[in-house]
Structures are given as C-alpha cells and as structure tokens.
C-alpha cells in the first residue's frame with residue numbers, strides 16, 4: 001500500500017498550486033464580485049496544460065490519469081472554486097466523447113481542444129429535470145440525413161462561451177433510460193438560443209445559462225455511440241467526473257483551513273491569539289480531520305478509476321463527503337473570522353458561498369446517498 | 379552557444395525555519411525546496427536567448443544535496459536542455475560552491491559563452507558566488523542586472539544602482555551576469571515541459587570529481603539560532619497639544635539611546 005504521489009505528480013500539483021496562488025487568488029474576489037468570466041486566466045491555464053486533462057495522448061492530450069487530474073483540480077480550486085467550475089466543465093463535456101466516441105469522433109472533436117484554447121459545455125439538466133436526469137424531455141428526432149433537436153436545457157456551465165456542446169436528449173420518452181442519447185452539437189447551429197446569464201450566490205465568475213433548441217439540425221455522425229447509449233455514457237462520465245468535483249471541494253476546504261489557522265494565530269481576544277482557545281482549536285482540528293478524510297476518499301475514487309475498477313460507490317462517498325465537509329469547513333472558517341468573516345473584505349465569506357454549489361451540482365448530496373444506498377443494499 | 383545557469387535550491391519562503399537541536403544547521407527534513415527566486419530570472423534570460431538562437435544549449439548547474447532535485451527539474455521543465463548536479467552538503471560556503479561550479483563547467487567539456495546566475499540566494503543572502511566564479515574563470519562580470527541585450531559578440535546590460543539610476547555596461551563574452559528582479563518575467567514550467575524534463579540528461583558529480591575538498595572552506599558556521607523575538611512596538615499619545623513637545627523629545631531621545639538610529 002502506498003499513499004504517496006509520484007515525483008511527477010508532485011511537480012504537476014506544485015505547478016497548479018503556484019498558478020492558483022499567483023494567477024487566481026489575487027483576482028478571485030474581483031471576478032466574483034463583477035461576475036466576470038475568467039477568460040484570460042482560463043486561457044493561461046490551458047497554455048500550461050492544466051485544462052482538458054482527460055484527453056488521451058493519442059488525440060494530442062496529456063493522457064493524464066484520474067489521480068493526475070485530481071491533483072491539478074484540487075490545486076486550481078484552492079485558487080478559486082468558481083473559476084475551477086468553468087475549467088472543470090470542459091472536462092465534464094469532453095469526457096462523454098472520450099468514453100463513448102469513435103476514433104473518428106475523438107479526432108474530430110477532442111484534438112482541436114489540444115491545438116487551440118476552446119471551451120465546452122455539458123448539457124444534461126433541464127428546467128423540469130435535475131436530479132431525475134433519466135426523465136429528460138429534449139427530443140432527438142431522425143431527420144433523414146441529420147438529427148433534429150428540440151427542447152430546453154438549464155444551468156449549463158460555460159454555455160455563453162462554448163465552442164462545443166454535448167447534449168443529452170431522448171429519441172423516445174416512452175423508452176425512459178433506454179431512449180437517452182448523447183450528441184455533439186455546434187453551439188453556433190441555427191435554432192440555438194442562449195438564456196441570460198444567471199445571477200448566482202457563488203461561483204459568480206462562471207457562466208451559467210439556459211439553452212433552448214428549436215429544430216436544431218445536427219450531422220448524423222455527431223451521435224456518440226448508438227441512439228440509446230446516452231444513459232450508459234452519462235453514468236460512466238459521472239464515475240470519472242465525481243472524483244474531480246470532489247477534488248474541487250477538497251481544494252476549497254483546504255484553503256478555508258489554511259486561512260483559519262493563519263487568522264486564529266493573528267487575532268487576539270482575551271489577551272491571547274484565539275488559536276489558544278480550545279473552542280477554536282477544536283474547530284480547526286475538526287476541519288483538518290475532514291480535509292484529510294475527504295482527500296483519502298477523493299484520491300481513492302480516482303485511483304479506482306485508473307485501475308479500471310468500478311468506483312460508483314466510492315465516487316459518491318467522495319463527492320458527498322468532500323462537498324458536505326467543504327460546506328461545514330467554510331462555515332466554520334467564517335465563524336473563526338468572527339464579524340470580519342462576514343465581510344467581503346476577507347476571503348472566507350466567498351468560500352462559504354462557493355462551497356454550497358458543490359453540494360448541488362453533479363448529483364446533489366441527497367442523490368449521492370441514493371447511489372450509495374443502492375450500491376450497498378443490492 | 380553554451381549558456382550555463384547556476385541555480386540554488388532554497389527553502390520555500392513560506393517554510394518555517396528551525397535550527398537543529400545542536401544548532402549546527404537548520405532542520406532540512408521538513409523543508410519544501412524551491413528554486414531560488416532570483417535564479418528564475420537567470421533561467422528565463424537563458425531561455426529568451428535560446429528562443430532567438432535555437433542553436434544555443436542551456437545547461438543548469440547546482441551544488442547541493444541530491445535528496446530533492448526540484449530546482450534542476452523545474453529549470454529543465456521550463457526549457458533548459460540539460461543539467462549537472464554536484465552532490466554536497468547544503469551548508470557549503472560561497473568559495474567552495476563557486477569552485478564546485480567551475481569544476482562542473484569544466485567537467486561538461488563545454489566552453490561557456492555565457493554564465494548566468496541570480497544576484498543572491500534568499501537563504502544565506504551572501505551575494506558572492508557569481509563574483510567569485512567570475513574571478514576563478516578570469517571573466518568579466520556584472521551583478522544586479524535588470525536589462526540585457528545582445529550586441530554581436532558583446533552583451534549590453536543595465537544595472538540598478540542606489541536611487542533608481544541605471545548603469546549601462548558593455549561586456550565581451552564569455553562573461554558572468556547575476557540577475558535581478560525586473561530583468562524579465564519567468565515563465566511557468568508547463569505540464570508538457572514537466573513530462574519532457576524527465577527525459578533530459580542530468581549529470582551527477584561528487585565534490586572530489588570537481589576538485590573541491592574540505593580545505594577549500596573559507597567560512598565555517600559556528601552556530602544557527604533564530605533572531606530574538608521583536609519586542610512589541612511602543613505607542614506615544616500626542617493628542618493633547620500641550621504635551622506634544624514633551625512626547626516629541628521623548629521619542630527623539632529613545633531613537634538616539636535605544637534604537638540608536640539617529
């Protein structure tokens with residue numbers, strides 16, 4: 001048994017952390033407040049190879065393992081969970097192609113992302129179907145020499161800037177899961193209408209919108225696998241992406257812990273630094289314990305993925321535990337900062353707002369527990 | 379064109395330094411090592427020269443422990459072609475380090491056209507190695523450079539002096555230049571760079587290989603301890619106009635007798 005990262009993984013992590021500290025942390029608050037998309041920072045991270053880590057080497061990508069990607073994403077989330085949502089959405093959108101695409105589709109859709117800076121969106125959620133993703137209503141109809149898409153998507157990250165969409169729809173709602181299909185769509189196609197940018201509690205620098213599809217024509221060859229393969233592709237994508245989302249919560253939680261320790265040593269009340277009060281010590285101890293447990297679950301979920309071992313149960317543990325812990329830890333960080341923690345002058349209130357989303361997207365904390373129970377009580 | 383860049387591995391600026399129990403050195407086991415920040419400017423300058431002169435070969439040199447080779451690997455991940463490491467304790471003095479660097483350059487068999495280094499290392503702040511090395515090699519040298527231009531076989535460098543004024547020097551190559559902040563913006567090592575660096579050659583020598591022995595030591599450390607903790611600052615209340623004169627003479631007195639700054 002070996003818990004250590006390879007020297008190369010340590011170097012990758014260091015680079016990502018250096019990037020987070022130099023390029024993200026100094027700007028995180030400004031982008032959050034203005035709700036400004038981090039285009040330049042995103043591009044710079046791409047130039048360094050920190051983005052699209054899921055693309056295999058044979059298609060021009062870095063060929064990184066799941067553990068490598070987690071080490072990068074944890075570090076970038078340390079810089080800003082909100083910006084990391086934009087970054088991570090690229091992987092989330094490209095993974096279905098990596099998992100379900102043919103060789104020709106991978107060359108056509110993945111390789112351009114390694115040649116120039118591009119943005120992608122994963123379009124699953126609908127206004128009426130979030131947790132119940134199997135019930136999606138967007139229709140994919142056979143139009144002879146092309147597919148025709150009609151329907152509406154909601155909460156789509158990166159939608160306003162994307163060069164590529166992966167859209168989930170159904171060829172026949174009566175088929176339920178068996179009708180769900182995944183298809184690559186050019187966001188510039190006629191008939192696509194973007195909604196307004198959502199004004200969110202946190203992750204305010206990320207671009208989240210509704211997307212409407214009105215008789216959108218898509219080439220036949222853009223369907224990933226066969227019609228009806230979409231559900232299996234989506235589930236396999238989640239096994240890969242949940243550890244990544246967990247790592248984002250982990251990075252945010254680590255930042256909250258580091259800031260709390262630093263502040264508790266500086267802030268004096270009752271004649272001593274508040275770090276000397278046992279009530280504060282216990283809060284910090286609890287944070288440290290949860291960060292470490294979340295790290296172990298997250299890296300294990302990624303490691304299983306790399307070994308080709310089914311990780312559905314552990315990936316759900318990781319995603320739910322890391323995001324629930326991140327919420328608790330960032331809330332306690334605000335508590336340790338006292339009144340200052342409640343002010344935008346200090347960094348922890350943003351962490352608390354950002355933490356909330358990670359309990360919601362990619363399967364809510366409740367849905368993760370459904371998955372766990374289903375795996376445990378088979 | 380052969381460019382050599384001397385890099386030192388120093389404790390991360392965020393690392394907490396603790397002297398060893400016997401006070402002979404600092405605890406190194408828990409230290410996170412980084413490339414000396416001033417050396418990053420030297421590496422970047424070498425890579426900029428290489429960009430406009432693809433035939434140039436950039437070799438990074440380091441004298442220090444082999445436990446962690448972070449600094450050399452980072453330099454190669456940034457784009458340096460190869461590296462040489464002279465294995466030595468991390469508390470060698472400047473003279474021995476300079477001699478080991480000269481020995482390592484000789485060992486590579488490459489004739490240097492340019493030698494770059496940081497102006498100082500942020501651990502011992504000695505500001506000596508580049509100058510001693512230049513002396514040993516009998517080469518011209520300028521330190522604290524903030525500007526660099528190639529002018530045929532010569533180089534033109536700018537050097538910062540007191541008051542923000544700049545001195546401009548023209549030197550013939552080969553020469554030794556010690557770089558300061560402001561010279562350029564060091565690039566990050568990219569992920570593909572990190573992957574490529576694994577395959578780049580790193581020569582390794584012992585101190586004996588490069589002709590350095592204990593007899594070369596000019597400086598021996600007698601002990602390491604932390605500076606005494608700063609006493610809390612003094613506050614003077616001068617809100618009452620009538621007392622201001624007294625307060626001022628009290629402060630001036632303390633600046634003379636206690637702080638001894640005037």
Ligand SMILES: Cc1cc2nc3c(=O)[nH]c(=O)nc-3n(C[C@H](O)[C@H](O)[C@H](O)COP(=O)(O)OP(=O)(O)OC[C@H]3O[C@@H](n4cnc5c(N)ncnc54)[C@H](O)[C@@H]3O)c2cc1C
Nearest residue numbers: 122123124125130131155156157208360361362363364366
């Ligand atoms: C900022 C942001 C970005 C997003 N980005 C994307 C994206 O890029 N692509 C994409 O496809 N989607 C995206 N989403 C959508 C996200 O995945 C959904 O919001 C999430 O799956 C929850 O769905 P919902 O919002 O419809 O909530 P609902 O499903 O309506 O859930 C409401 C509440 O009911 C609970 N609940 C629902 N069903 C059950 C059950 N069976 N048992 C117990 N509790 C239950 C939930 O846990 C939750 O607490 C994003 C969302 C946000 C907010």
Ligand SMILES: Cc1cc2nc3c(=O)[nH]c(=O)nc-3n(C[C@H](O)[C@H](O)[C@H](O)COP(=O)(O)OP(=O)(O)OC[C@H]3O[C@@H](n4cnc5c(N)ncnc54)[C@H](O)[C@@H]3O)c2cc1C
Nearest residue numbers: 267268269270274277278279280335336337338339340342
């Ligand atoms: C929006 C807002 C409105 C406010 N309005 C008013 C107002 O109208 N009038 C007014 O007078 N004040 C007001 N306050 C101030 C508020 O009452 C203080 O913020 C609060 O008392 C905490 O003090 P502090 O912020 O200095 O935190 P600190 O006292 O520095 O506390 C920091 C952390 O240390 C903990 N801590 C401190 N001492 C100990 C100890 N001995 N043992 C264990 N833990 C300890 C605290 O619980 C906290 O978690 C307001 C604050 C805010 C944020």
